[in-house]
Amino acid sequence: MWKQVSEDFWKENRASKVGDVSDAVSGIIGEVRAGGDKALFELTKKFDRQEIGRLEVTREEIEDAYDSVDQEIVDELENAAFNIERFHEMQVPPDMWLREVEPGITLGVKSTPLERVGCYVPGGRASYPSTALMCIIPARVAGVGEIICCTPAPVNPATLVAMDIAGADKIFKIGGAQAVAAMALGTVNVPKVQKIVGPGNVYVTAAKMILRNEVEIDFPAGPSEIGVLADSGAACEYLAADLIAQAEHDPSSASILITDDPELPGLVWEAMEHMIDDQPRKSIILKALENSGYILAEDMDEAVEMMNRIAPEHLSIQTSDPMATLSKVRNAGSIFVGPYTPVAAGDYASGTNHVLPTAGNSSTASGLNVSHFRKTSTVQMLTREGLEALAPTIEVLSTSEGLHAHCDSVRVRFDDAE
Numbered sequence: 001m002w003k004q005v006s007e008d009f010w011k012e013n014r015a016s017k018v019g020d021v022s023d024a025v026s027g028i029i030g031e032v033r034a035g036g037d038k039a040l041f042e043l044t045k046k047f048d049r050q051e052i053g054r055l056e057v058t059r060e061e062i063e064d065a066y067d068s069v070d071q072e073i074v075d076e077l078e079n080a081a082f083n084i085e086r087f088h089e090m091q092v093p094p095d096m097w098l099r100e101v102e103p104g105i106t107l108g109v110k111s112t113p114l115e116r117v118g119c120y121v122p123g124g125r126a127s128y129p130s131t132a133l134m135c136i137i138p139a140r141v142a143g144v145g146e147i148i149c150c151t152p153a154p155v156n157p158a159t160l161v162a163m164d165i166a167g168a169d170k171i172f173k174i175g176g177a178q179a180v181a182a183m184a185l186g187t188v189n190v191p192k193v194q195k196i197v198g199p200g201n202v203y204v205t206a207a208k209m210i211l212r213n214e215v216e217i218d219f220p221a222g223p224s225e226i227g228v229l230a231d232s233g234a235a236c237e238y239l240a241a242d243l244i245a246q247a248e249h250d251p252s253s254a255s256i257l258i259t260d261d262p263e264l265p266g267l268v269w270e271a272m273e274h275m276i277d278d279q280p281r282k283s284i285i286l287k288a289l290e291n292s293g294y295i296l297a298e299d300m301d302e303a304v305e306m307m308n309r310i311a312p313e314h315l316s317i318q319t320s321d322p323m324a325t326l327s328k329v330r331n332a333g334s335i336f337v338g339p340y341t342p343v344a345a346g347d348y349a350s351g352t353n354h355v356l357p358t359a360g361n362s363s364t365a366s367g368l369n370v371s372h373f374r375k376t377s378t379v380q381m382l383t384r385e386g387l388e389a390l391a392p393t394i395e396v397l398s399t400s401e402g403l404h405a406h407c408d409s410v411r412v413r414f415d416d417a418e
Helices: 009-012 018-035 037-047 059-068 071-089 129-142 157-166 174-187 202-213 238-246 264-276 282-289 300-310 322-328 343-348 384-400 403-418
Strands: 098-104 104-114 116-120 146-150 170-171 196-197 225-230 254-259 294-295 313-316 334-337 374-382
Touching: 009 254, 009 294, 018 037, 018 174, 018 202, 018 238, 059 157, 059 170, 071 129, 071 300, 071 322, 071 384, 098 374, 104 384, 116 174, 129 146, 129 157, 146 174, 174 196, 174 202, 174 238, 202 322, 225 300, 238 254, 238 264, 238 282, 254 264, 254 282, 254 300, 264 282, 264 294, 300 322, 313 322, 313 343, 322 334, 334 343, 374 384, 384 403
Parallel strands: 116 146, 116 196, 146 170, 225 254, 225 313, 254 294, 313 334
Antiparallel strands: 098 104, 104 374
16 A cells, blocks of 8 residues: 655656547537527536536525535634735735836836636535635735635535635636636636636646637645655654545645654554544545555755655655755645644645645646736836937837838837937
């Protein structure tokens, strides 16, 4: 079950399965494109086995959800929302900055929120109210004008409460590829959005990838994963607990430990064996551990480089000098430093975002943050003096490229002086 693996094993195991379902997903998208809302009702009945009277959640349904959810859960969702909002507010850029870089040459950037975004919140095998907070709150903090949410029917009441706490404007009882298609293409009832964010299964991910010519997306976010960097000083029980916690997400989840201590993997497995037996999701954990394992490195420098190549979604650093290890990390979705920083802290409570790129995509993509919901425009403002200083560069380069009208657009501004 717990085995020594290679980098190639991990990469092959985490490789996207989007291609396997692309034909089926393309068919679903085609149905939504042709049939609109009618197709959404039919697909919800077909895939979710749910007869829904209407697509959009009503205010009455939201109030009923509050009544059915324990107050303790509501309170802690609000606490988590506060922490998530606080962290993401620190990411908000100024609406505009301008700086005179030379006399008469002022440059800057104008940052503008998107007008309407779509948030996909998973359901089905498991519902994640926390993901609703993670998707919606950064969009609201960023200043997005309208936030549309989709989640499969029947909607978990706690997820519905979380969406309301986070500030969703419209919530639809639609899941899967058809939900992504509805938000990307627009229907009579579901508004077309500019961007879709949020994790999902392979069908959701495939739909996001296929529809990128219709709508912007955040990044591919598939089954959850963790990489752990640990040396001989790490506490085996903590490592075991973190590896198991990630494995319980889904049978397709995976965990990998990279260490320079040959004794550590065996000690960690001993701790894992004791813990797994008591887990309610034991069967899921055992299945996920088939995708998991450990790698032995010559030293911790090699271990870090291996982990950089793997580029995990979550990275736990449990080494004797964790800050030194952190300084060498280049690729990870979210990083958890030290023995008292479990991934669960970022999943629920610290305020950092748990919607993260998987399957090596953290080598090029960032986890969900405020910048995903804003776009920037460069600004330039020149005086006559400033343009005069730049004129030789513009004229020589534009002429060399054969774009003489570009050159003339500068010269015409000085004709009155001749």
